[in-house]
Amino acid sequence: MYYEFLEDIAQTNGLRNVNSAVKVLLGLGCILISVSSNSFIAPLFISISLSLIIILLAKINPGLYLKLLSVPLGFALTSIIVILFLRNSGEVIFSLPVLNTFILTITSGSINESVLVLSRLSGGMCSLYFLALTTPMTEMFLLAKKIHVPDVFIDLSMIIYRFIFVLIEEAGQIYSAQTMRLGYGNFKESINTFGMMAGSLFINSWNKGENLINAMETRCYDGKFAMLEETPDFSISNLLLVIIFLTAVFTISYLTSEISFLGDVLS
C-alpha cells in the first residue's frame, strides 16, 4: 500500500518550470477537442502527440506511463461492450443467439462508434495525464485564484491537499503494521482489519483537525491564506506553440469529421 500519486511525479517532471497556464491551456484544449471530435483520427493524434510530449519532454518513465495507461482499461472494456452490442446500424458483422430468446449482434455501425468512443477516451485520458503529470496541483491553486474561483473553495482545497499526504502516509503505516501481524488473512478478518484501520484513521483525522485549529491560531489566522508566487518564466513562444498546436488539432478534427473506422458514414 505504498501510494504513488501522479502529483508527486508532477513535482519533478521535465516541464515543471513551464508556465502552468500554458500547460493547462494545452491539456484542457486537447480534452475539449478530443471529446467533441466526430472522428477517431483527431483523438488518436492527440493521444500519440501528448504521449510523446509526456515521455520525451516531461521525461516521465515510459514503463510507468504504460502502467498508467492501463488504469482506465477495465472501465473502458466493460462499458464499450454495451455500445458494441446495443448501438446497431449498418451491416451485421457478427451475431450470437443467446438461449433462443434474443440475438446479440455487432454491426459495422456499432464498431465504428466503439472505436470513436475508445479513441475519445484515449485522447481524453492522455490529455488528463498530461495535465496531471506536468502541472502540480500546488501551481494550479494560483491559477484558480487568478480566475477568481471563490476563496473558500481554494482554501478548503489547499487544506485537503495537505492532509491527503499526511493521512495517506499514516494509512500506509497502519496497513503495514496490520499485515506484519498477519491481518487481512481471510474475508471476515479482512473486513474487520480494514474497518479498524479506517476507524482509527477517522479518529486520528479528527485529532489532527483540532491540532490544526491550534496551529492556525498560533500563527494569528485571520481568514487569509497566502498564495504561491508567480513563476517568472512565462514565455510568449510557449504560448504561441500551444496555440498553433491546438489550431492544428482542431483543423484535423474538422477536416476528418466525416471519416469513420470501417469507412461507413455513421447513421
Add this chain to the structure above:
Amino acid sequence: MSTILELKNIKYKYPNGPEALKGINFRIDKGEKIAIVGANGAGKSTLLLMLNGMLKPDSGDILFTGEIFRYDRKNLRELRRKVGFVFQNPDTQIIAPTVYQDVAFGPVNLGYSDDKVRSSVKEALSYVGMSGFERRPPHQLSGGEKKRVAMAGILAMNPDILVFDEPTSALDPAGSEDVMELLDEMHISGKTIIISTHDVELAYPWADRVVLMQGGRVLTEGTPDDVFHNKSLVKSAKLSIPVLLELYESLIERGMESSKRLPKSVLDFVHLLERDLYEDLKIKYGKIHLIDADNIEVGNISQYITKNRISSIGAMGSKAKLMAEIEKIELDFTYGVIDKCLLKAMNKKDSLIITNGGMIKRVNERVKCFNEESKRNVEIIEFKKE
C-alpha cells in the same frame, strides 16, 4: 552460532523515489544483539522492512534458515511469524479499541485457539509489565505504556527475531531505560534482537554488533568498539561519537595510555582513570548482594536489607521490580544496575541486586569479568533460603 537470516546484495528503489538500498550484505545469527545505526535517510528502516518481507528487493536474495526466500503467501506468513517488527510510532501499530484486543490481534490471526490466545496475551502483557491494562483503550496510555503494548502485541506471536525501529524515540529517559531493559530481558530469554537507531549513546553500550549505514550502503560493521573507534567513518555517516568515547580519545591525544577495552560506561571510565592514575591505591571494596526473586518470599527482602546494611538497591526485570514495589522498597538503580553496583563497590559501599532467571548468571559473569580485568576482587553474596 547459526545464521537465521541472510541478505545478499540486496537492492531496492522506492517507486518514483531514490534508490534506498544499494547492495546490502547482512547476516543475522541466532541470539545476537544488533544495532543498525545511521542518520535519517540512511536506509535503516528500508532494510528492516526487508527482514520480514514487507518490501521485496528489486534484486539480490534473502536467505531464511539457509534457503532462498520465496515471496508466496505461505512463506510470508511464516517469515512474519518468526520475525516480529515493532514500529517506531506505537500509534500506528496499536489501533484496536482495547489493549487486550490489540495484543490478541496477532494470535487470533495465527489461528490460535481461544485458550491459547488468552494465555499468550496474558503472558505477553505480564512480560512487559502491563498486566491489568487489558480493558484500557490505548489512546489513554502514556507514550512509554503504548510502546510496551506494541511490544506485547509482537511478543504474543512468539517470534524468534525481534526487530525494533528506533525503540526509544520520543520516550523520556525513564521510558527509554525501561524499554532497553525489556530488550535485554528478551535477549536473555533467547530472542535475537535487532534495533535501528541514530542514538549512538544508546547503541554503543548495548549492541554486540553494530552495522553502520549511510546512503543505502553498509559502511562498516563489527563490535561497537571497532565501529565507533573509526571516527572518520562515523563522521561520514553523519553521526556523533559517544561522549565518553570522545573524552577518552581526547585524553589519549593528550598522552593518556590507551586501554585494550574502550570505556562504554561511567564505570569503565572511572576504572580506566584509576588504572592510569591511582595505580598504587589499595582499597577494600564493597560487596554486591544478590537475591533471586524466584527464590524469596515477599516480605523478606526489606528484612534482608536492614540486616545487611545495604546502601543502594537495584532491580532487574519486571518480576523483581514488582516485588520491590509490593514491599515498598525504593530502588536506586533500575538500569545499568550491575555497573552501578560495581561503582558503589569500588566506593566501599554494599549494594543489593534483586533479579531472577537468566539474569542471575549474568550478574555473576559481569562481576567476574570486571574482577579479572581490573585485578580487583568485588565479592558477590547470593541470598540463600534458610
Add this chain to the structure above:
Amino acid sequence: MSTILELKNIKYKYPNGPEALKGINFRIDKGEKIAIVGANGAGKSTLLLMLNGMLKPDSGDILFTGEIFRYDRKNLRELRRKVGFVFQNPDTQIIAPTVYQDVAFGPVNLGYSDDKVRSSVKEALSYVGMSGFERRPPHQLSGGEKKRVAMAGILAMNPDILVFDEPTSALDPAGSEDVMELLDEMHISGKTIIISTHDVELAYPWADRVVLMQGGRVLTEGTPDDVFHNKSLVKSAKLSIPVLLELYESLIERGMESSKRLPKSVLDFVHLLERDLYEDLKIKYGKIHLIDADNIEVGNISQYITKNRISSIGAMGSKAKLMAEIEKIELDFTYGVIDKCLLKAMNKKDSLIITNGGMIKRVNERVKCFNEESKRNVEIIEFKKE
C-alpha cells in the same frame, strides 16, 4: 534585564483530564535561554501553551510586559505575534501546500503588504537554510527540513520570544545539531529562547537557566549546574544525570578534587583532569584563527587555510557554512565549534573558525574566559583584509 512574561500561580486542568499545572510561578527575562526539563507528562507542553495564550489558566495571572494579560482577540493576536510557538511535530504545524505559502501564512494574516510578506518569507527561509525550497510541497521534505520550515514560518512573524516544544525530537544527531545551532543564532540576534525537553544532555550545556518540572509543578529552577547537581531532585523528576556530570561525580566520590565549575563538555572535562593531574605540564598551545564571513571575499578562505597551515576548520552560522560550501572547504566542526577548537589548541594544533556578526564577539569571549579559568594563553588571530 527586563521581564517580558511572568506566570503567577498558574493552575490548569484539562477538561475530563488530570490537573496538568498545579500552581506554576515562572518568569521570562529578555534575552534568556531557558530549558524546561521534565519527563513526559510533567506538564512542560501545557506550560508552553500558556505562554502564547493557546490555553487559558483556570486560575492565576499571566503578566505580559508587566500588565495582567486579558484574553480578548486583540491581545491574543498581539501576544501570539510576540511569542512564536514551534510545535514538536512539524506535520501538525505546516498548513499550506507549499513551503512558500506555509511560511507566508503568518505574515499574510498579520496583514503585511505583499512586498513585506515576500521579504519576510525570503529572509526567514534563508535564515533556516531552506532557500530554494519555496515551491516544494511539505510532504516531500525530510523530517529535519520540515522542522526548519516550521521554524521559518514562525520567524517570518518576527517574534521576540521563541518557544520550542522538544526541538530535536525525532531528529538524528546532525539534524539536532543544526537545529540547536539555529537556536543559538537566534539567541545571538537578540531573541529570547525557551525550549522544553527531556534530553538532559541537550539542556545541560545549552541553557542559561533550567526549570525542572514534575507532576505539574516546578521542582526547582536555576543554572544548569545548580539544577543538575541536585541528584535526588533530578531523579525524582524521572530524568537522568548528564553523563559527563555523572562521571565527574563518580570521580569526586573517589577522591578527585572538586572544581568551581562543573564540566559541561569534553573540553571542560579534559581541562579539569589536567588541572588535577598534569598540573606541572608546560605546553605551547595552538592558535585559533578567526575569519569574519562578512569581511572576506569568496575564494580567499582556501588560500588563507593553505597559507596558515590550519589543521581543523569549523564554521558557525548559515552564512559561514554556505561560504565554506561554495569554496568546497570540508568542515571538521559544525557544532560546539569553539570548544572543539580550544581542544585542538591544547593539543598544539592550529584551527580556523569561520563565522560572522555577533558570533565573532562570542568566540573572543569564550576563549578569554577559558584562558582566565585555566591560566592558559590560547591566542586568537583575526583575519584582516589587506
Add this chain to the structure above:
Amino acid sequence: MHIMEGFLPSPWWQIWWILALPCLVYGLYKLKKLLDENRELLPLLGVAGGFIFVLSALKLPSVTGSCSHPTGTALSAITFGPWITCVIGFIVLLFQSLFLAHGGITTLGANVMSMAIIGPVAGYFVYKALDKINFNFFASIFIAAFICDIVTYCITSLELALAFPATSGGFLPSLAAYLGVFAVTQIPLAIIEGLVFVVIFKYIIIL
C-alpha cells in the same frame, strides 16, 4: 465507479456539469455562511476532506480491480449534511482525477452528481429515516452505506445509458445492460462497503 475522461459525448457531459454546478454553488454559499459564524470549521472540514480522499483511495480487501468507492462521501453526508458534502466531494473527485486518474474533467459533472450528490443524499435520507423509527443502529449504518453505493452505481449506469441508448428500444435496454455489466463488481462492493462501514462505526463508538 468513475466515468473516465472522454467517455461521455456532448451534450451529456455539459448537461451533468450544468446540473452539478448549482449544487456546488449553493454548497459553497452554505459553507461560507457556516464559516463566517465559526471559522474553526475550515480546518476540520479540510482534514475531513483529506480523510475522505484517503479512504476512497485505499483498496478494499477482496475486491479486485475496484477503484474508488463512495463510502467516504456517505460518512461526510451523515456528519456534515449533503450540501457541505457536495463541496468536499467535488474537491475530492477533482483530486482523484488528477492524482489517481480516476474519472476526468469533462466527466467530473456526471461523477459529482452520482458520487457526491445523489448517492450520499440517498444514504443520508435512508439513515435519517431509519434513525427516526429507531431501527437497529448498525443495521441502519449498513443499509445506508449499501444504498449509497447502489444508488451511485444506478446513477452512473443511468448517465451512461442516457448517453448511449440502444438503437432498438432506446434508453431502457441500455440501462439494463449497463446495470448488468457493472453488477458483477458493484454489488459485492456495496455489500463490503456496508460491512466496512459497520466496523468503522463500531470502532468509533467504542472509542
